[in-house]
Amino acid sequence: MKSFLAIKNALRKYASFSGRAPAPAFWRGLLAGFTVLILGLFLDDALGKTTRGQIGPASAVLLALIACPMLALTMRRLHDLDRTGWWSLALWGPGLLYSLPITVIPTGLGGAPGLIGGIMSLLVLYWTTRSGEMDTNRFGPPPLTCSGADL
Numbered sequence: 001m002k003s004f005l006a007i008k009n010a011l012r013k014y015a016s017f018s019g020r021a022p023a024p025a026f027w028r029g030l031l032a033g034f035t036v037l038i039l040g041l042f043l044d045d046a047l048g049k050t051t052r053g054q055i056g057p058a059s060a061v062l063l064a065l066i067a068c069p070m071l072a073l074t075m076r077r078l079h080d081l082d083r084t085g086w087w088s089l090a091l092w093g094p095g096l097l098y099s100l101p102i103t104v105i106p107t108g109l110g111g112a113p114g115l116i117g118g119i120m121s122l123l124v125l126y127w128t129t130r131s132g133e134m135d136t137n138r139f140g141p142p143p144l145t146c147s148g149a150d151l
Contacts, residue, residue, distance in 0.1 A: 080132035
């Protein structure tokens, strides 16, 4: 029952970038998002629609569908930690950067963007493991006291 409520709440907050999200909701959402992407990869592979180093059409469509809710969930989780949601770009930005055509990435930088992005991603992931603010912060009241749907 709790999982059904979590999915229902996640769909209700599909593009909500305001408010706060507790750690369990964040980790369940992350698991659900990666599960959807893995299913898309398996579907592309079964249909023979993948090429080396590229994702297929099913994965691309599923990625487009879950990108907004994953970014929103990450922002709400950072809000729970009293950090600005812009830090979520440190987590998701490097992957988006490297999904662009190679001509967009400056060639003189070598592996620096990937290294910096990896370090920033680890920092943001570390923050998401921390306990949220117990009191009301600039992003609103604690999610556990707002409603039981956040669990």
